[in-house]
Amino acid sequence: xxxxxxxxxxxxxxxxxxxxxxxxxxxxxxxxxxxxxxxxxxxxxxxxxxxxxxxxxxxxxxxxxxxxxxxxxxxxxxxxxxxxxxxxxxxxxxxxxxxxxxxxxxxxxxxxxxxxxxxxxxxxxxxxxxxxxxxxxxxxxxxxxxxxxxxxxxxxxxxxxxxxxxxxxxxxxxxxxxxxxxxxxxxxxxxxxxxxxxxxxxxxxxxxxxxxxxxxxxxxxxxxxxxxxxxxxxxxxxxxxxxxxxxxxxxxxxxxxxxxxxxxxxxxxxxxxxxxxxxxxxxxxxxxxxxxxxxxxxxxxxxxxxxxxxxxxxxxxxxxxxxxxxxxxxxxxxxxxxx
Amino acid sequence: xxxxxxxxxxxxxxxxxxxxxxxxxxxxxxxxxxxxxxxxxxxxxxxxxxxxxxxxxxxxxxxxxxxxxxxxxxxxxxxxxxxxxxxxxxxxxxxxxxxxxxxxxxxxxxxxxxxxxxxxxxxxxxxxxxxxxxxxxxxxxxxxxxxxxxxxxxxxxxxxxxxxxxxxxxxxxxxxxxxxxxxxxxxxxxxxxxxxxxxxxxxxxxxxxxxxxxxxxxxxxxxxxxxxxxxxxxxxxxxxxxxxxxxxxxxxxxxxxxxxxxxxxxxxxxxxxxxxxxxxxxxxxxxxxxxxxxxxxxxxxxxxxxxxxxxxxxxxxxxxxxxxxxxxxxxxxxxxxxx
Ligand SMILES: NC(=O)c1ccc[n+]([C@@H]2O[C@H](COP(=O)([O-])OP(=O)(O)OC[C@H]3O[C@@H](n4cnc5c(N)ncnc54)[C@H](O)[C@@H]3O)[C@@H](O)[C@H]2O)c1
Ligand SMILES: NC(=O)c1ccc[n+]([C@@H]2O[C@H](COP(=O)([O-])OP(=O)(O)OC[C@H]3O[C@@H](n4cnc5c(N)ncnc54)[C@H](O)[C@@H]3O)[C@@H](O)[C@H]2O)c1
Numbered sequence: 001x002x003x004x005x006x007x008x009x010x011x012x013x014x015x016x017x018x019x020x021x022x023x024x025x026x027x028x029x030x031x032x033x034x035x036x037x038x039x040x041x042x043x044x045x046x047x048x049x050x051x052x053x054x055x056x057x058x059x060x061x062x063x064x065x066x067x068x069x070x071x072x073x074x075x076x077x078x079x080x081x082x083x084x085x086x087x088x089x090x091x092x093x094x095x096x097x098x099x100x101x102x103x104x105x106x107x108x109x110x111x112x113x114x115x116x117x118x119x120x121x122x123x124x125x126x127x128x129x130x131x132x133x134x135x136x137x138x139x140x141x142x143x144x145x146x147x148x149x150x151x152x153x154x155x156x157x158x159x160x161x162x163x164x165x166x167x168x169x170x171x172x173x174x175x176x177x178x179x180x181x182x183x184x185x186x187x188x189x190x191x192x193x194x195x196x197x198x199x200x201x202x203x204x205x206x207x208x209x210x211x212x213x214x215x216x217x218x219x220x221x222x223x224x225x226x227x228x229x230x231x232x233x234x235x236x237x238x239x240x241x242x243x244x245x246x247x248x249x250x251x252x253x254x255x256x257x258x259x260x261x262x263x264x265x266x267x268x269x270x271x272x273x274x275x276x277x278x279x280x281x282x283x284x285x286x287x288x289x290x291x292x293x294x295x296x297x298x299x300x301x302x303x304x305x306x307x308x309x310x311x312x313x314x315x316x317x318x319x320x321x322x323x324x325x326x327x328x329x330x331x332x333x334x335x336x337x338x339x
Numbered sequence: 340x341x342x343x344x345x346x347x348x349x350x351x352x353x354x355x356x357x358x359x360x361x362x363x364x365x366x367x368x369x370x371x372x373x374x375x376x377x378x379x380x381x382x383x384x385x386x387x388x389x390x391x392x393x394x395x396x397x398x399x400x401x402x403x404x405x406x407x408x409x410x411x412x413x414x415x416x417x418x419x420x421x422x423x424x425x426x427x428x429x430x431x432x433x434x435x436x437x438x439x440x441x442x443x444x445x446x447x448x449x450x451x452x453x454x455x456x457x458x459x460x461x462x463x464x465x466x467x468x469x470x471x472x473x474x475x476x477x478x479x480x481x482x483x484x485x486x487x488x489x490x491x492x493x494x495x496x497x498x499x500x501x502x503x504x505x506x507x508x509x510x511x512x513x514x515x516x517x518x519x520x521x522x523x524x525x526x527x528x529x530x531x532x533x534x535x536x537x538x539x540x541x542x543x544x545x546x547x548x549x550x551x552x553x554x555x556x557x558x559x560x561x562x563x564x565x566x567x568x569x570x571x572x573x574x575x576x577x578x579x580x581x582x583x584x585x586x587x588x589x590x591x592x593x594x595x596x597x598x599x600x601x602x603x604x605x606x607x608x609x610x611x612x613x614x615x616x617x618x619x620x621x622x623x624x625x626x627x628x629x630x631x632x633x634x635x636x637x638x639x640x641x642x643x644x645x646x647x648x649x650x651x652x653x654x655x656x657x658x659x660x661x662x663x664x665x666x667x668x669x670x671x672x673x674x675x676x677x678x
Contacts, residue, residue, distance in 0.1 A: 100514065140590040143488065149480075151490045153509070153591045160510040164503045170492070171499040175439065251479040252492045 001038040002027055005077055007068055007114065008088030009042035010049075012191060013132070013234060016328075017086060018042060018051055020235045025059050027084060028243040030126060035083075043068070043077045044089065068110040078117045084242050085129040087114060093136060094197055096158040107161035112168055118178045125176040130241045131169050133162040133184045133254070135227065138299050146299040148256060148306045155297070166254045173246070173253045181241045181249060183312075186229040186259030187298075190325035199294040203228065206264070207271055207322055210279035211330065219288030222265040225300030229259040230315050230324040237312045248310055258304040258314035260321065270318040274326075340377040341366055344416055346407055346453065347427030348381035349388075351530060352471070352573060355667075356425060357381060357390055359574045364398050366423060367582040369465060374422075382407070382416045383428065407449040417456045423581050424468040426453060432475060433536055435497035446500035451507055457517045464515040469580045470508050472501040472523045472593065474566065477638050485638040487595060487645045494636070505593045512585070512592045520580045520588060522651075525568040525598030526637075529664035538633040542567065545603070546610055546661055549618035550669065558627030561604040564639030568598040569654050569663040576651045587649055597643040597653035599660070609657040613665075 004021065008014045018040070021027075025037040037059045042048040047065035054061045066073025068089050089106065096103025111131065118127040138146055139155030154160045169180035191204040202219050203226055209216035229237075237257050249255070272280045304312075315321050326332045343360065347353045357379070360366075364376040376398045381387040386404035393400045405412025407428050428445065435442025450470065457466040477485055478494030493499045508519035530543040541558055542565055548555035568576075576596050588594075611619045643651075654660050665671045 141488075149482065149490045151488045153593075154506065155513065155590060157510050157514070160506045164506050167493070167499045167503050167506075171496050174494065175496065251494060254492075 002029070002035045003039040003041075003081060003083045004037060005041045005043060005082050005085045006088065007043045007077075007085065008090060009063075010044035010046045011088055013188070013231060013238075014042075014044065014048075014086075014088045015051075016231050016235050017088070017238055020239065022051060022054050022057060022059060022061070025057065027239065029083075032245065039080065041077055041082075043073075067106075068114065069105045071113065074110075074113055074117055078121050081121050082118065082127055085114065085118060085127065086238060086242065087111065087129055087131050090132070090162075091158075092198070093134075093156055093158040096161060097156055100157055103157050103161055107158065108164050111165040115168055115172050115178050115180065119172065122178075125178060128179045128242055129169065129181070130238055131165055131180060131182040132238070133166050133182050134159065135184060135186060135256075135299060135302075137163040137166070137184065139297065142299050145301045145303050146256075147303045170253045173249075174251075179246050180253055181244070181246075182254040183237060183241045184254065184256040185234060186227045186257060186302075188231050188234055189226075189228045189321060190230070190329075192325070192329040199291050200226075202291065203264075203267070206283050207267065207325065210271060210282040211275055211322075211326065213282075215282050215284065218264060218283055218285050219291040220264060220295050221287070221292070222263065222268070222285070224264045224292075224295055225261060226264070226267075226295070226298070227259045227261055227300050227302055228315075228318075228321065229257065230321040232324040232328060233313065233315050240310075240312055244310060252306075255307050255310060255312065256302060256304050257312050258307045259302065260315050260318060261301045262318050267318055270322055274319060274322045341368070341374045342378040342380075342420055342422045343376060343425070344380045344382060344421050344423075345425045345427065346382045346416075347429060348402075349383035349385045350427055352527070352570060352577075353381075353383065353387075353425075353427045354390075355570050355574050356427070356577055359578065361390060361393050361396060361398060361400070364396065366578070368422075371584065378419065380416055380421075382412075406445075407453065408444045410452065413449075413452055413456055417460050420460050421457065421466055424453065424457060424466065425577060425581065426450065426468055426470050429471070429501075430497075431537070432473075432495055432497040435500060436495055439496055442496050442500050446497065447503050450504040454507055454511050454517050454519065458511065461517075464517060467518045467520070467581055468508065469577055470504055470519060470521040471577070472505050472521050473498065474523060474525060474595075474638060474641075476502040476505070476523065478636065481638050484640045484642050485595075486642045509592045512588075513590075518585050519592055520583070520585075521593040522576060522580045523593065523595040524573060525566045525596060525641075527570050527573055528565075528567045528660060529569070529668075531664070531668040538630050539565075541630070542603075542606070545622050546606065546664065549610060549621040550614055550661075550665065552621075554621050554623065557603060557622055557624050558630040559603060559634050560626070560631070561602065561607070561624070563603045563631075563634055564600060565603070565606075565634070565637070566598045566600055566639050566641055567654075567657075567660065568596065569660040571663040571667060572652065572654050579649075579651055583649060591645075594646050594649060594651065595641060595643050596651055597646045598641065599654055599657060600640045601657050606657055609661055613658055613661045 026034040029035040136159035137152035140153035172178040173180040365373040368374040475498035476491035479492035511517040512519040
């Protein structure tokens, strides 16, 4: 009997994670043996919907709308106890930069309240919590390759709030309050849907739009590097984070996830191989100095030895990233990646 | 006209800092030119006393007793505005480990409230705040030499709370809310007074007790390394942190202070040179596995290139550390250090 809470369940990753949990409804328990999911609670400030087909499945799925920073809403979603929390709810980077108070309240204070609620709900400290942090914790004068022991010097309020959340998870885990685990996520591509205001949006656009027969603009030079992961890989890594035995983390509960270091040129080369010259012809380079500067400040190369040792995985190639998008978002049949 | 608040003014460093501020009652202002101190507010939960002679001096010294985590007490000390805050109030490591809620409330929440109060009191972001962090932010699997870009992985709640405070200072400074600066302090020796419960207490005892003609026990092997600073040097570095132009910090508001990497054997050698064989004969080695393990987990070697570039200084030698203690605490006449 496994009770799971997903915060931010209506978000991009939340929906995909919920789908994956329902497709294979068991997680390993404290002793490593698989335990069937019994109770899945989907929490989001934007009311989540019960996924198609879930009503007939073996898992009780409940959708709960509420603001995580509201104690009553938090109390309601924790009611009945919990074994595993996937904590995805967050206000995104641009929003946290624009509204400092909102970012502190949702990204930090609500994370702290959620940890306290987990501690209260399982006083033996057995509640597992997976916290999703970000490469945005890094900034300033970075080395060429960011290592597992590189100090975070965030250059955004979002990055600071995520870094503080990591520290809380670290301490709650060390003290035995909550079995917390933090994963730092690479930039996720290819996102479905229309472009958004994020500086990284072009990284999805230059693949997604050509595949859909539409034009795309690339605001950065072809040699620009990025550190990316497919959403499919992220979901698998979140489940890995939730099921690893606690002892495997040693004295550090934060793990930078593996990803692919690719340049825009390499992304386009993979697109050409998958979808042909016509697709690539849809991409027009048009320099945007503002976007170029932001993207250039992001670390593009990571050495993620710890994550690899812990069984986390990166996409094998950017071709695989493109194929995951085609299969998951464009209705193509799922094929096992060519390895 | 310079208004200064010292939180934790009744503590070990607070008293010495206040003494130094009164001895040379000016600090450089925003344009680098010296500004005379006008108003010095000493705040501590243990009621501070007006230092001897201060009543007759040019600076208005006010002593204010209160708990920094009490909004009314915080409001009272901020009343009248402030130019520079030295934020030293904290519950120490052992206490924060024993009482998690207390540590969070004083070391983190009160730091946040103080930053918010500074932001409110000087909406142009001009209030300067010096936050005292610690080598306790470091832990886990550390490199041989801790660098400026080594990631903090704290192994104590005190370390986590200090690391979260650093991140807040970083973000408030980056956003222009408060001109915050964090210094990470080495282990401070030689402390006056009786031994306390800190694992580091022996590092002061083995110097202080022999100088006072008393016996001392050393619970760790002679080859044990430590990273230390005299309180005199710390006070000078706190004033340096408060007076550096903000731009000098670049994109990182946290600085690990320089210190001396010494072994216990080197400390004793310096004691012999300063005070003779008789003093050294007072020290008895008696292994304490618990203390040995704690002390061995502390990083003993640091590369503090940034601090040096910013004009922070370490003691020239351990002999100088001993002499500072003899002059400041045993009434010996102050001599300029032999350099
Ligand atoms: N997508 C990425 O590239 C990326 C990279 C690094 C980290 N992350 C992190 O991963 C997590 C999930 O990312 P995503 O791409 O799915 O983001 P998303 O914005 O699509 O989803 C976040 C969800 O949280 C919800 N939410 C916001 N405030 C809330 C509140 N107060 N109470 C309850 N729910 C609230 C939103 O409604 C949204 O559905 C986030 O924590 C994000 O910071 C994402
Ligand atoms: N001494 C060291 O070796 C060392 C090393 C690293 C960092 N630090 C930091 O430097 C600062 C000063 O250290 P110290 O050695 O003088 O410590 P200390 O314990 O002597 O002084 C701290 C002072 O803070 C006061 N205080 C505690 N809680 C308070 C509250 N809620 N409101 C108001 N005042 C409160 C205490 O009464 C005390 O006078 C602290 O922040 C400490 O964490 C010290």
